[in-house]
Amino acid sequence: MMKKITAFQNKIVIVTGGAAGIGRAVCEAFAQCGAHVYAADINEQGLQALTSQSFPGSITTIKMDVSQAVDFQTAIDQVVAEHGALDILVNNAGIAVAGDFHDTTMAELEKIININLWSVIHGTKLAYSQMIKQGRGHIANVSSSGGLMPVPKQTMYSAIKHAVTGFSHSLREEAALRGVEVSAIFPGMVQSDLWDNAINVKDYNMKKVMQGTGLKPISAQEAAQYILEGIAGNKRSIIFPRINRIIVRLYQLFPNIMAKVVVAPLAKASK
Template identity: 35%
Template sequence: MRLKGRHVVITGASGGIGEQIAYEAARQGAVPVLLARSEERLKEASARIEAQTGIRAPYASLDVSDRGMIEAVVSQLIADLGAIDVLVNNAGFGVFRYVEDIDLDEMERMFAVNVFGLIACTKAVYSHMKERGSGHIINIASQAGKIATPKSSVYSATKHAVVGFTDSLRLEAGRFGIFVTAVNPGPVETNFFSTADESGEYVRNVSRWMLRPEAVAKRVVAAMMTPTREVNMPRWMDLGSRLYRLAPGLVEKVAKRAFFQK
């Protein structure tokens, strides 16, 4: 009943974690609102969600790297829905390269989507939530935002930025009854890696430890409209990141071979 009738807006919702969050939110009685670039894929996802849950899932095309488009889409959603209760900033992508191989245009796109787009989407709903005195902003970050490893310098930089933004936002938003949560999963079985690691080497190396998107989605939805500070998965990786903060030199020395699995 905690989520029944709540409007849950999800970016990057045409597949992967975003689509699974939409399914799980609908199963809990919420109304998932799907945002992503591909309208055709959104239409298909919306139809699947309604067929499986009986909940209608509105959708709208959105490129989170287009700030003007964000403002227009969010304003229209508020007008159509009356309220946005939860925003899940899930849109993002990564590319794994050694520093000497970084493509600077690619770097700019990564920051535009993973960081600037996330901040712009947050800002677009923030005043609305402040006026209502309630709401929940959930930012999908990564364990890479806590421990940077070789070949992930730019991607980790974007996720470190998301973690820092989220921590600051949490302190500000709490004054107005708005919850803020960072979600830090390890590797997840999605098409993320078709872009991040075209060689497939990383997936082969870590496949036995990869999380299912459905499991991540359940944890995210369970946290909705609760004062959950962070969701960290898997537990052993969370323990590793805590140890890293206490003894970074030791962890880098002991886990060096594992860090080069990309």
């Protein structure tokens, strides 16, 4: 059962990738807390399913492509026109491209850069300007445990998530001087459509490889709880679940041993 966080009452929130998985659960959790949430996604059908529920707050849907800066501008303009402010942006939308880097096409590399990295830069750039004007706001960018440690066969995904980590942690210190908060979010394994929708290069099977790690994914609702608590506490890094915090910590302390024992086997796995 989701714990309600009263601080989010009447807050104006945009969540990208809100139609499914973690993003959808985050939209619902904010709306349960009384926030007015804009679920932004490219998947119109998924967005429609969100509007059938009622909440203490509200959920409005916006169809947009996060890789397009112009879509972000339109969305933020709409939100500010309707509410006069944007309190929280969660840059969550993302895709996975998995398989041998050597076999990955340039088009696939560009696609994941556009959706997973440019989205975060566009969204942050535009929301940040609005939040500076307000003198307040919070930007939360979804990275991954793969943004703190390497993930062979998800090389580009991991590289981009490391970029999101560095971007968010660097901006956090600049933004604090302007009254704006920035967090980076590091989920471990979460039940969602990410693995099913992954672009698998050649005969790679991301879902099977991830299942083969033996780690049990948490639900998207649990992930949302961690995310909302982290944002409410203005945490620099929101890392979950506990097993993921331990793995990441061990990698930071013993990178060579962890590379050999945990990371290298992923380079060999394919199905």
